[in-house]
Amino acid sequence: MAPGGAGDSHFSSEDSMKQILLAVVVGAACLLALPASLCAGEKNPVVVLDTSKGAIEIELYADKAPETVKNFLAYVNDKFYDGTVFHRVIGNFMIQGGGFTAELKQKETKEPIKNESTNGLKNEKYTVAMAHRSAPDSATAQFFINVVDNAALDKEYKMGDGFGYCVFGKVLKGMDVVDAIKAVPTSLQKGMKDVPTEAVLIKSVTVKQ
Numbered sequence: 001m002a003p004g005g006a007g008d009s010h011f012s013s014e015d016s017m018k019q020i021l022l023a024v025v026v027g028a029a030c031l032l033a034l035p036a037s038l039c040a041g042e043k044n045p046v047v048v049l050d051t052s053k054g055a056i057e058i059e060l061y062a063d064k065a066p067e068t069v070k071n072f073l074a075y076v077n078d079k080f081y082d083g084t085v086f087h088r089v090i091g092n093f094m095i096q097g098g099g100f101t102a103e104l105k106q107k108e109t110k111e112p113i114k115n116e117s118t119n120g121l122k123n124e125k126y127t128v129a130m131a132h133r134s135a136p137d138s139a140t141a142q143f144f145i146n147v148v149d150n151a152a153l154d155k156e157y158k159m160g161d162g163f164g165y166c167v168f169g170k171v172l173k174g175m176d177v178v179d180a181i182k183a184v185p186t187s188l189q190k191g192m193k194d195v196p197t198e199a200v201l202i203k204s205v206t207v208k209q
Contacts, residue, residue, distance in 0.1 A: 046172065046208040047076060052201040053181050056174035058128055064119045065168035068130055071113045072168065075141050076205045086200040087192065091182045096131055096144035102199045104190050109140035121167035123153040126178065128169035136163035145171065147182045
């Protein structure tokens with residue numbers, strides 16, 4: 001019978017000891033490398049964006065982008081996103097928010113974070129990613145929701161810096177809300193392109209209990 005088959009049901013005492021030692025080593029590595037919640041086997045956090053177009057529920061991939069999720073949740077806990085808008089909407093590309101008030105005043109942010117775009121996640125439809133400037137490690141608070149598959153934004157695409165955009169979550173519910181936002185009329189306002197003519201407000205962002 002091949003290794004691992006149904007007949008492999010008996011282990012020696014030496015095998016048992018090896019399994020125990022392996023479990024201890026893996027457990028220690030988990031505690032050193034990952035957040036305690038993930039080591040305990042808890043699910044990824046979920047947040048709810050309450051917008052003027054409806055609610056969007058998003059799973060945050062803390063297991064794949066731990067620093068990015070930690071940063072995002074810090075802004076959520078500070079209520080930084082409350083009262084901001086989706087300030088850039090391109091219907092065949094993405095919707096971007098998290099940095100400007102309804103008056104298009106840019107908010108002050110925390111320090112930039114490391115780009116985790118090498119985590120294996122793809123910029124596919126309804127995924128959530130961090131916006132950044134030309135430098136790869138320049139993301140702060142702004143994020144965007146892909147409304148189509150955007151393979152050009154993944155790490156493999158050479159954008160001058162060799163880095164793509166870090167995906168850190170995905171929409172679970174409210175795809176219809178995302179679709180409604182991507183369809184809003186836009187115009188040039190205060191020197192900014194693709195701004196909704198009527199503000200799409202992010203009323204609040206909360207962690208779902």
